[in-house]
Amino acid sequence: xxxxxxxxxxxxxxxxxxxxxxxxxxxxxxxxxxxxxxxxxxxxxxxxxxxxxxxxxxxxxxxxxxxxxxxxxxxxxxxxxxxxxxxxxxxxxxxxxxxxxxxxxxxxxxxxxxxxxxxxxxxxxxxxxxxxxxxxxxxxxxxxxxxxxxxxxxxxxxxxxxxxxxxxxxxxxxxxxxxxxxxxxxxxxxxxxxxxxxxxxxxxxxxxxxxxxxxxxxxxxxxxxxxxxxxxxxxxxxxxxxxxxxxxxxxxxxxxxxxxxxxxxxxxxxxxxxxxxxxxxxxxxxxxxxxxxxxxxxxxxxxxxxxxxxxxxxxxxxxxxxxxxxxxxxxxxxxxxxxxxxxxxxxxxxxxxxxxxxxxxxxxxxxxxxxxxxxxxxxxxxxxxxxxxxxxxxxxxxxxxxxxxxxxx
Amino acid sequence: xxxxxxxxxxxxxxxxxxxxxxxxxxxxxxxxxxxxxxxxxxxxxxxxxxxxxxxxxxxxxxxxxxxxxxxxxxxxxxxxxxxxxxxxxxxxxxxxxxxxxxxxxxxxxxxxxxxxxxxxxxxxxxxxxxxxxxxxxxxxxxxxxxxxxxxxxxxxxxxxxxxxxxxxxxxxxxxxxxxxxxxxxxxxxxxxxxxxxxxxxxxxxxxxxxxxxxxxxxxxxxxxxxxxxxxx
Ligand SMILES: Nc1ncnc2c1ncn2[C@@H]1O[C@H](COP(=O)(O)OP(=O)(O)O)[C@@H](O)[C@H]1O
Ligand SMILES: [Mg+2]
Numbered sequence: 339x340x341x342x343x344x345x346x347x348x349x350x351x352x353x354x355x356x357x358x359x360x361x362x363x364x365x366x367x368x369x370x371x372x373x374x375x376x377x378x379x380x381x382x383x384x385x386x387x388x389x390x391x392x393x394x395x396x397x398x399x400x401x402x403x404x405x406x407x408x409x410x411x412x413x414x415x416x417x418x419x420x421x422x423x424x425x426x427x428x429x430x431x432x433x434x435x436x437x438x439x440x441x442x443x444x445x446x447x448x449x450x451x452x453x454x455x456x457x458x459x460x461x462x463x464x465x466x467x468x469x470x471x472x473x474x475x476x477x478x479x480x481x482x483x484x485x486x487x488x489x490x491x492x493x494x495x496x497x498x499x500x501x502x503x504x505x506x507x508x509x510x511x512x513x514x515x516x517x518x519x520x521x522x523x524x525x526x527x528x529x530x531x532x533x534x535x536x537x538x539x540x541x542x543x544x545x546x547x548x549x550x551x552x553x554x555x556x557x558x559x560x561x562x563x564x565x566x567x568x569x570x571x572x573x574x575x576x577x578x579x580x581x582x583x584x585x586x587x588x589x590x591x592x593x594x595x596x597x598x599x600x601x602x603x604x605x606x607x608x609x610x611x612x613x614x615x616x617x618x619x620x621x622x623x624x625x626x627x628x629x630x631x632x633x634x635x636x637x638x639x640x641x642x643x644x645x646x647x648x649x650x651x652x653x654x655x656x657x658x659x660x661x662x663x664x665x666x667x668x669x670x671x672x673x674x675x676x677x678x679x680x681x682x683x684x685x686x687x688x689x690x691x692x693x694x695x696x697x698x699x700x701x702x703x704x705x706x707x708x709x710x711x712x713x714x715x716x717x718x719x720x721x722x723x724x725x726x727x728x729x730x731x732x733x734x735x736x737x738x739x740x741x742x743x744x745x746x747x
Numbered sequence: 748x749x750x751x752x753x754x755x756x757x758x759x760x761x762x763x764x765x766x767x768x769x770x771x772x773x774x775x776x777x778x779x780x781x782x783x784x785x786x787x788x789x790x791x792x793x794x795x796x797x798x799x800x801x802x803x804x805x806x807x808x809x810x811x812x813x814x815x816x817x818x819x820x821x822x823x824x825x826x827x828x829x830x831x832x833x834x835x836x837x838x839x840x841x842x843x844x845x846x847x848x849x850x851x852x853x854x855x856x857x858x859x860x861x862x863x864x865x866x867x868x869x870x871x872x873x874x875x876x877x878x879x880x881x882x883x884x885x886x887x888x889x890x891x892x893x894x895x896x897x898x899x900x901x902x903x904x905x906x907x908x909x910x911x912x913x914x915x916x917x918x919x920x921x922x923x924x925x926x927x928x929x930x931x932x933x934x935x936x937x938x939x940x941x942x943x944x945x946x947x948x949x950x951x952x953x954x955x956x957x958x959x960x961x962x963x964x965x966x967x968x969x970x971x972x973x974x975x976x977x978x979x
Contacts, residue, residue: 661860662835741807
């Protein structure tokens with residue numbers, strides 16, 4: 339029997355009872371739509387995580403002073419000896435270091451004319467802009483020289499520019515940071531919110547020396563301290579290897595005896611995001627499992643209705659056999675019916691999945707990512723369900739004895 | 748070879764139906780030889796085994812013992828797909844209840860066996876029209892069974908039996924559901940087909956119907972009681 343004929347007769351059989359066919363399809367439709375939305379969610383979450391990682395620096399190691407607690411972030415970071423600019427100088431010479439920055443941070447008040455604005459001050463060296471892959475959209479960043487000499491120059495995030503200099507060109511403008519006058523030399527590109535919900539454009543960046551000597555003040559025991567060091571690992575170096583090399587180097591430099599615990603911590607920022615994303619992934623797996631259950635239930639519905647159909651059409655099957663249909667023809671006929679049923683359900687499900695993903699992306703805070711692969715896989719799932727659950731009823735039909743089928747009442 | 752002289756040959760055919768612990772002996776050792784081109788009517792009381800024999804000849808069921816040859820081929824040696832092909836190309840069935848697909852029109856019904864034809868590539872549409880023409884129903888080819896009279900429905904069923912160019916037509920009480928006048932039309936049609944060379948076996952209760960055949964076989968209790976050829 340030709341395939342086109344098989345499809346035509348399958349469609350004919352299914353349109354004989356449109357409501358029943360539709361109700362049977364419903365399970366498949368819901369199953370496929372949810373499979374699709376789940377996969378779109380998973381892909382969306384993954385894309386978002388990758389974007390976060392690359393925004394924060396996939397190749398950044400962060401070094402902070404403080405005791406290490408296994409399996410957790412030490413919060414008493416300030417308690418032990420801070421790192422200094424001298425530490426930065428030696429770390430900079432390690433082979434895997436592409437760039438390095440040291441930072442001190444403080445909440446400050448920026449004042450321009452009548453406007454007071456509470457913001458975050460970052461005192462750092464020019465390496466910061468490379469490590470963070472930050473560019474200025476106006477003006478320039480400060481130089482090593484300005485950083486060392488303690489020049490009173492500032493690079494501003496866009497939120498600060500908007501608050502202090504709304505409508506006027508900020509370059510060359512003077513304003514005060516905690517009463518210290520500084521000049522604007524650059525404006526950073528906008529970065530939006532961090533994944534933790536902070537406004538990453540609400541910052542004032544000053545040279546390290548300027549910030550420490552004139553605004554924040556020196557550490558009580560160490561004069562040239564930084565509160566954290568960030569290292570950009572050069573291309574081609576493994577992050578984990580770089581991390582442990584740096585740890586070994588710092589243990590030696592800080593004279594930590596073998597067996598004693600570290601009084602600093604080196605961590606890979608990307609790992610934190612990945613760890614955080616694991617909860618999301620677990621959620622995704624759970625949802626995918628539920629979608630699978632929906633599809634399974636839909637498949638059982640298809641099997642049920644196909645069995646009913648085989649029983650109802652026993653005489654027709656007998657007639658077809660009397661007219662020369664082989665078992666394989668009957669098998670093909672009912673398998674095709676199950677496939678057309680599930681395929682149609684699959685198509686509607688895919689359409690519904692698209693709509694659902696779109697609505698979820700628009701209204702909810704979900705990031706959705708749909709692609710050809712997801713669409714094909716969702717549709718393929720429906721087809722697989724059709725073959726899997728259609729097989730048993732089709733085989734039952736094919737195994738009927740012609741005369742028993744023909745005489746069936 | 749002597750076998751090939753007969754288009755149908757039954758040797759000591761028996762059929763026993765088992766229902767629970769009860770056994771029904773529907774055929775008790777039937778011997779029958781039918782020559783190509785014969786028109787045979789099988790008569791006999793209800794339950795005497797006529798339909799059982801027809802189903803065996805039609806390769807729809809297997810005998811309990813004995814052997815059946817169609818065109819010299821022993822059916823017991825044939826695998827199910829071969830039996831399906833035999834039903835498709837050698838045999839044509841006409842049933843008492845017509846057995847048309849209710850949702851398909853006359854043309855589609857006649858085309859149905861051609862869907863399963865493997866032997867030659869034919870223009871199914873043209874062949875189905877031709878067959879409907881033979882039964883004088885080509886203007887009704889887009890009618891569904893419900894839109895046709897009983898006699899017309901049976902003619903569609905005969906056209907369907909003809910579609911695969913069979914050499915044997917098996918008709919089990921084809922006029923059982925029809926009035927006398929219509930029965931006569933159907934019989935004339937069968938006589939015409941027989942004249943074109945098709946071997947016909949017909950089961951009937953009615954002597955007037957059986958009179959159209961040249962050979963009459965009477966069944967009783969699963970055995971042939973009499974077998975007569977009318978002198979023509
Ligand atoms: N499928 C079956 N199962 C059990 N008994 C059957 C079956 N088919 C026919 N019979 C019995 O076999 C006998 C012959 O039946 P059948 O060949 O249909 O007779 P006829 O067609 O001559 O009226 C009857 O007694 C009938 O009840
Ligand atoms: Mg009968």
